[in-house]
Amino acid sequence: xxxxxxxxxxxxxxxxxxxxxxxxxxxxxxxxxxxxxxxxxxxxxxxxxxxxxxxxxxxxxxxxxxxxxxxxxxxxxxxxxxxxxxxxxxxxx
Numbered sequence: 362x363x364x365x366x367x368x369x370x371x372x373x374x375x376x377x378x379x380x381x382x383x384x385x386x387x388x389x390x391x392x393x394x395x396x397x398x399x400x401x402x403x404x405x406x407x408x409x410x411x412x413x414x415x416x417x418x419x420x421x422x423x424x425x426x427x428x429x430x431x432x433x434x435x436x437x438x439x440x441x442x443x444x445x446x447x448x449x450x451x452x453x454x
Contacts, residue, residue: 367397374400 363381368374369390375397377388390397 366400366402368400369393369395369397371395 362378365377365379366374367377367388367390369392372390372392372395375391387399388397389395
């Protein structure tokens with residue numbers, strides 16, 4: 362369903378909701394029944410956060426140009442000494 366804005370000369374702006382594939386016709390004002398004209402406005406486009414934009418760009422690029430790993434990532438480091446001495450007595454896998 363699409364939302365369209367129309368302006369009535371007497372009542373102001375009102376909204377009409379109808380399917381996108383419905384034929385275009387100028388509706389009458391719901392309040393006074395007068396003629397209304399379509400109001401055109403720019404689309405409401407928002408800017409996503411930079412992290413979200415980078416993830417989307419990376420996903421789009423990887424669909425056509427996957428990244429190639431040249432080396433294995435380093436394994437996670439283990440602490441030689443646990444921060445709490447009581448943890449040293451816990452069983453290890």
